[in-house]
Amino acid sequence: MVPDTELRELAPAAFAHAVPALLGVYEAAMRPPSEQLPGRASVMNGHAHYPGFRSVVAVHGERPVGFAYGFHGYDGQWWHDVVTDALRARGRTRLARRYLSDPLEIAEVHVHPDTQNQGVGRAMLHALCEGRTERTAVLSTREGPTAARHLYRSCGFTELLEEFSFPGSPDQPFSIMAARLPLRNSGGRPPGRSPWWRWTG
DSSP: OOTTEEEEEEOHHHHHHHHHHHHHHHHHHHOOOGGGHHHHHHHHHHHTTSTTOEEEEEEETTEEEEEEEEEEOOTTSHHHHHHHHHHHHTTOHHHHHHHHSSEEEEEEEEEOGGGTTSSHHHHHHHHHHTTOOSSEEEEEEESSSOHHHHHHHHTTOEEEEEEEOOTTOTTSOEEEEEEESSOTTOTTSOTTOOTTOEEEO
């Protein structure tokens, strides 16, 4: 359990302002090469302008310990088009129509290592998806038996593509996962909400 931790939804402008602090969480969780961080910041700032953008930040003592965000996906967006084309190329056009015709595209879900395995990621994921009008949620996560992949499966996500490499990253395989909304066991709220979980808009 994480005492005195709360979830906050940030408007796009507030999210953009918080990107430098959120990058600290991303860096600690993902350990990317430092030269990649400016590009990641640019991507995150760009995503804040996408339609249907929503961000959720987990805060402990006014310090971010996790964040998640997503937006409405549609044709013409890079991730959406790459995944759609890959599904069609592998003869999975029906899956593309089922899961990518009206999706919430979850771009990032990260929790600081000091706060992992304490329910923060699950709470953020459910808060992010709560009340969305899209039919599905889709995301990509690193291939392998990771804690993140276990979390997504427990919330109803299934694999659409496995061992998939995005253009420009041939050595980093991903799993593309999708779920129907609302998420499994959500009941419109994060399941089993513990006393520390508080939502502030």
